[in-house]
Each structure stands twice: as C-alpha cells, then as structure tokens.
Amino acid sequence: MQGTVTKSMGLWYLVEGADGESYNCRLKGKFKLENKKISNPVAVGDKVTLLEDEGNAEAWIISEILPRENYIIRTSPKKKGHGHIIASNIDLAIVIATVANPRTSLGFIDRFLVTAEAFRIPAMILCNKIDLLSAEELAGLKEKMKEYEVLGYQTGFISALNPKDIAALKEILHNQTTLISGHSGVGKSTVVNQLIPEAEQKTSEISDFSEKGTHTTTFAERFKVAENSYIIDTPGIKELGLAEIEKDELSHYFPELRQLLGQCKFNNCTHTHEPGCAIAAAYEAGEISQSRYDSYLSMLMGDDNRR
Numbered sequence: 001m002q003g004t005v006t007k008s009m010g011l012w013y014l015v016e017g018a019d020g021e022s023y024n025c026r027l028k029g030k031f032k033l034e035n036k037k038i039s040n041p042v043a044v045g046d047k048v049t050l051l052e053d054e055g056n057a058e059a060w061i062i063s064e065i066l067p068r069e070n071y072i073i074r075t076s077p078k079k080k081g082h083g084h085i086i087a088s089n090i091d092l093a094i095v096i097a098t099v100a101n102p103r104t105s106l107g108f109i110d111r112f113l114v115t116a117e118a119f120r121i122p123a124m125i126l127c128n129k130i131d132l133l134s135a136e137e138l139a140g141l142k143e144k145m146k147e148y149e150v151l152g153y154q155t156g157f158i159s160a161l162n163p164k165d166i167a168a169l170k171e172i173l174h175n176q177t178t179l180i181s182g183h184s185g186v187g188k189s190t191v192v193n194q195l196i197p198e199a200e201q202k203t204s205e206i207s208d209f210s211e212k213g214t215h216t217t218t219f220a221e222r223f224k225v226a227e228n229s230y231i232i233d234t235p236g237i238k239e240l241g242l243a244e245i246e247k248d249e250l251s252h253y254f255p256e257l258r259q260l261l262g263q264c265k266f267n268n269c270t271h272t273h274e275p276g277c278a279i280a281a282a283y284e285a286g287e288i289s290q291s292r293y294d295s296y297l298s299m300l301m302g303d304d305n306r307r
C-alpha cells in the first residue's frame, strides 16, 4: 500500500494510507540513509510504500520512499552542509504576516520568499489580523502587497476571527498541500485551529501514543483540511528553514533581479557598487523597490538574522 507520512515521532511514523486510514509505521530494518548529510531518512509529506509488519499485527513497515518533488531542510548551525528535512512534497508555502501587534518586517517576508525560491516552492503572503486595521491602513497594506503580486507571489488578507475569511482561505488550500509558517504572535495557531478544529485534539492523542517509550521531536505535522487538501504545520519553526544559499546565487531568488542577470558589465557583479550594473540602474529608475533591494543587500551581507 502507498501512503503519505503525516507525522514523525522519533522511530515511529504516522502514515495516512491510500484508504484514508492512519497507520503506525516504522522503518524497514536495514533502511540506509542515502545522503549522509541528512539526519532523518523520512519526513512529513513523504510518499511511501507500506508493508505489513509480520511480527506485529498493529504496525506497518515503510519499505520505500518515493522521489520527492521538493523539500525544505533545516540546516545544522554547527555542521555546514548537514541538515534535517522538515517536510516534503509541498505545493504552496504560506507566510502569515501582520502589520500590527506584532509587526512582520518586510525583511522577514523577503527572506521567506527567497528561501521558498531556493527550495522551488510557490509562495504566498497571507496578511492576518486585518480586523485591527483602519480602512486606510488596509489600503496601504494592499498597495504594498501589489508589489509582491507583480513579482508572482500570491497575497491574501484575512482575519482569523472571521469565519468568512477562513472559508475563503480553504478555497486557496483546495487540492494541494500547503505549508504554513509565521513568526510568533501572527496568529498561526489560531488559523490552523480554525481550519482544523480537531488539530489540538489529534495532537494530544498522538503524544499519548508516543509516550510508550519513544523520544519525540516534532518538526512538522500534516493535517487534512478537506478531501485532497492538507496543511503542514511546523510548530516552533519561524522560518522556512534556511537554505544554504551561496552569495553568488542570491540574486537568482529575487525574481526582479533574476530577469536582469547577464546584463551587468561584469559577470561576477554583486550588484552593490560595480559600474555598469543593470540591477543598480533598475533600482535607481525605481523599477526595483527600496525594501526589496535592502533585503537583497542585507542577505548578501549575511546579517540576515536581524529582525
């Protein structure tokens, strides 16, 4: 049988089978890590093949992992090049942002988008708590978000407290697997709980199970919103996980810079101070926004941990 990993609990995995049922699974005994730089062989979102466990009627064995469309990886702060796969096979990555209480910086949004580009995952900015904004503030926010739509990113405006907005969000999630992230206080838990009222309950059921002797480290969990519509929640992870982006690759992950690449005088142009830089010229001409260019510089200089 085939299935999709919905939760990882140390040595045990929860897999939703093709029949819609949940199965407790473990890995086949001699499962080898193909990539020694990755600490987990199986991640939430992985499509897997299951076999019955002959020694245990209640458990199943993951015998194969099907090739991943994409995945996000959290790199180890200590060991360069090493990491942990947080989730895979993601159709859309949403960053929840708020203008007030707390305020999400544009730098945070841009880092999220760059990371999504690097992982080849379509991205959306979902502005929450619009009930706290005046009509004027909301108009200003929509104006700013237009810049992102022009770049090819989907944007949305909701109040997690408004059932109509949650219903509209469900439409966006339809027929895909969406990863939801956001920094503390933006209302991510509220949104997830509105989408999946049983999410909290489900979480506690699973921890009861995993208390039977396994060490639990949860990085992500997949929930069903509706038929063929899933979200992946990544508790405790503010960012998408940072791809290890080389400085000379960075401009490829800003769509408005990417389209000008190859037009600078020097082919190793960093687009900061060089003469004949097509990107600096576009910035001077107002074709690249101040905040986006600032985000590029800030990520290039490596002070991208700043909020």
Ligand SMILES: Nc1nc2c(ncn2[C@@H]2O[C@H](COP(=O)(O)OP(=O)(O)OP(=O)(O)O)[C@@H](O)[C@H]2O)c(=O)[nH]1
Binding pocket: 128, 129, 130, 131, 132, 158, 159, 160, 161, 162, 182, 183, 184, 185, 186, 187, 188, 189, 190, 191
């Ligand atoms: N006015 C308003 N308040 C909201 C909205 N969404 C969430 N909140 C409130 O914002 C606060 C933070 O919401 P949470 O859902 O806990 O935020 P979170 O992003 O999960 O943050 P952490 O729990 O710190 O990870 C709570 O008091 C929510 O009730 C909204 O759309 N409008």
Ligand SMILES: [Zn+2]
Binding pocket: 264, 265, 269, 270, 271, 272, 274, 276, 277, 278, 279, 280
């Ligand atoms: Zn340049």
